[in-house]
Amino acid sequence: MGTAPAQLFPEWLAETFGLPGVLGEIVAALIAAAVVGNIVLGFTGVAGPWAKRKITAAFTDRIAVNRVGPFGLLIIPASAVQLLAKELIVPEGVDRPSWDIAPIILPASALLGFAVIPMGRLGPINFHLADPEVGFALVFAFASIASISLVMAGYASSNKYSLLGGLRAVAQNLAYEIPLIVTAMSVVIFAGTLQMSGIVGAQTETLITIAGFDIPAWYAFVNPFAFVLFLTANLAEIGRNPFDIPEAPTEIVAGYQTEYSSAYFVLFYLGEFVHIFLGGAILAVTFLGGASGPGPESIGFIWFVVKLWAFFLFTQWARSALPRVRIDQLIEIGWKGMLVLSFANLVLTAVIVGVIA
Structure with a gap:
């Protein structure tokens, strides 16, 4: 399946509904952002209260x-x-x-990341808000803002467990x-x-053909070692087991969010869940061909959603199956293992x- 068309979602809206001039572009951009944002929030609404519980229950009988x-x-x-x-x-x-700003920064930073994620087509609509030349750098910049939220929450809560959670978050993100x-x-490269x-376009070619079946040139197939490294570091970045150190309920109650309740919680x-889906989106675009998959290009969005939920399923398996590492083990794995291996791979x-x- 080929790559998504060059026309972005806001451009399609402006052209389809005849929104002229700069004002029309602004209105189209806001509508497109609202649509994509609500799609992502819909995923998290299903994942948090329902899917997480059902999947964990299935894994733990x-x-x-x-x-x-x-x-x-x-x-x-x-809920x-x-x-x-x-x-x-x-x-x-x-x-x-x-203390008030910290809970807002966390979901906002993840939602910003989806601004440059090419989510593929569904019919004539290409769910891609913006495609700057440095989009790859921007998505990591947006995602990293989450660290500020965790540090602010931990420091501002005036609670030793929260402070420990914030400090752990900094150590983990640096590592x-x-x-x-x-x-x-x-x-x-x-x-x-x-x-x-x-x-995404670079991964649409065929890597090899086996028994008449074309294996796509996804970077997960081209460089599986890098894929495993990225997947492991991604788990740590979104704070899922075995790297849920910043909140670690059995050690520091709930870490940085201990003192939060109601709407702030x-x-x-x-x-947390928007960042899981952002991590899955980055993984899909980077190593799994983005929205590419069997069938016509017009159903690429469906394949992208399948990849997002597959990553979510993997994180829930990790949460149920893998024990949490100690903070000293986490730092050692990051600095002495992951860092060396990532530079060797580069x-x-x-x-x-x-x-x-």
């Missing part, structure tokens, strides 16, 4: 939500009402407005964000561009591409 509506699906609005109806308790000694980006740069559509919970990739070119 338990019965999950099954009494509220068909298949327990009405637990989604029920939303339950959480938002709780009293917002502001502890004494918190540092406001930092794993560098290997994550360095590993991703090996993909940029292969593709020869930082533009997201270019990276919902924002942290929402931000150098080897550069040599291979240089020789081939």
